[in-house]
Amino acid sequence: DIVMTQSPDSLALSLGERATINCKSSQSVSSRSNKKNFLAWYQQKPGQPPKLLIYGASARESGVPDRFSGSGSGTDFTLTISSLQAEDVAVYYCQQYYSTLYTFGQGTKLEIK
Amino acid sequence: EVQLVESGGGLVQPGGSLRLSCAASGFTFSIYNMNWVRQAPGKGLEWISYIKSSGSDTYYVDSVKGRFTISRDNVKNSLYLQMNSLRVEDTAVYYCVKEGQYGSYSAVWGQGTLVTVSS
Numbered sequence: 001d002i003v004m005t006q007s008p009d010s011l012a013l014s015l016g017e018r019a020t021i022n023c024k025s026s027q028s029v030s031s032r033s034n035k036k037n038f039l040a041w042y043q044q045k046p047g048q049p050p051k052l053l054i055y056g057a058s059a060r061e062s063g064v065p066d067r068f069s070g071s072g073s074g075t076d077f078t079l080t081i082s083s084l085q086a087e088d089v090a091v092y093y094c095q096q097y098y099s100t101l102y103t104f105g106q107g108t109k110l111e112i113k
Numbered sequence: 114e115v116q117l118v119e120s121g122g123g124l125v126q127p128g129g130s131l132r133l134s135c136a137a138s139g140f141t142f143s144i145y146n147m148n149w150v151r152q153a154p155g156k157g158l159e160w161i162s163y164i165k166s167s168g169s170d171t172y173y174v175d176s177v178k179g180r181f182t183i184s185r186d187n188v189k190n191s192l193y194l195q196m197n198s199l200r201v202e203d204t205a206v207y208y209c210v211k212e213g214q215y216g217s218y219s220a221v222w223g224q225g226t227l228v229t230v231s232s
Contacts, residue, residue: 040218042158049208049222050158056216093158097217100172102148102160 002026002096006105012113019081021108023072023094030057030073030098038098041070041079044107045090053092054079086112115139115221117209122226129199129230135192135209135223143167143187146212148219149194151205159205162194177203199230 003026013019023039030037037057042050052061054070057077067082081088089112094105121133133149149162162183163172171183182195192209206225213220 036216038216038218042219044158049225050219051222052213052218052220055213055218055220059215061220091157095158095160095219100163100217101174102163102217102219104158104160107157 001101002029002099002103004094004096004103004105006092006094006108008108009106010109010111012111013084014113015084015086017084019084019088019110021079021092021094021110023077023079023105025075025077025096028074028098029096035073037073037077038096039070039072039077040095040097041068042093042095043088043090044093050093081110084110084112115211117211117221117223119207119209119223119226122207122228124229124231125199126232127199127201127230130195130197131199131228133194133196133207133209133226133228137190137192137209137211140211142185142190146217147183147185147192148210148212149183149192150208150210150219150222151203152208152225153202153205156205164192196228199228201230204228204230 005024007022039057041054044050058070091107116138118136161174164183180198184193208225209223210219211221
């Protein structure tokens with residue numbers, strides 16, 4: 001199974017600051033043939049189901065604010081929030097869908113300092 | 114509007130069984146692969162099962178293999194999870210999840226149904 005490891009486990013930043021969350025997979029989740037990346041990011045607020053933010057490592061889901069961006073390929077990926085807003089307080093998860101035994105990272109809790 | 118509504122959760126004793134259902138609406142259910150994902154109280158997300166759009170292929174995480182069975186009814190637009198031999202560690206919120214238009218990411222999530230396994 002592919003193991004997904006996120007860093008840091010938690011993050012506390014001031015409003016307006018840039019947030020960077022990393023996700024590393026135990027093996028590549030990118031296709032060499034068509035250069036597709038099988039990595040998604042989700043946001044989960046307390047008491048709510050997760051919400052898709054990013055798929056294909058960098059494609060923003062419809063309706064997601066453009067302060068959210070994703071990058072990376074192979075085994076190393078990053079979710080960036082360019083300017084932190086109060087409503088971004090949540091737990092963020094990465095997920096690989098390269099292998100059918102889809103796996104999630106352990107989550108990164110983002111708080112306001 | 115795409116909607117997934119889970120039902121069937123509740124309190125069950127260790128060794129017991131439950132059947133979860135997920136009613137899908139707002140999209141062509143029969144052409145999408147579907148998944149179940151669970152979240153234990155205060156913990157992270159765990160993918161547990163997948164079923165192909167036609168129902169012909171299924172996959173499970175090792176911890177539920179042989180105990181849980183995923184199925185679907187493309188006429189009733191419904192997804193199911195039969196859970197047998199339940200254990201205390203199966204206690205979690207169970208989410209029904211629709212895959213995306215451009216890949217197997219978890220595009221749409223239901224609100225979840227809580228399964229509590231306790232004596």
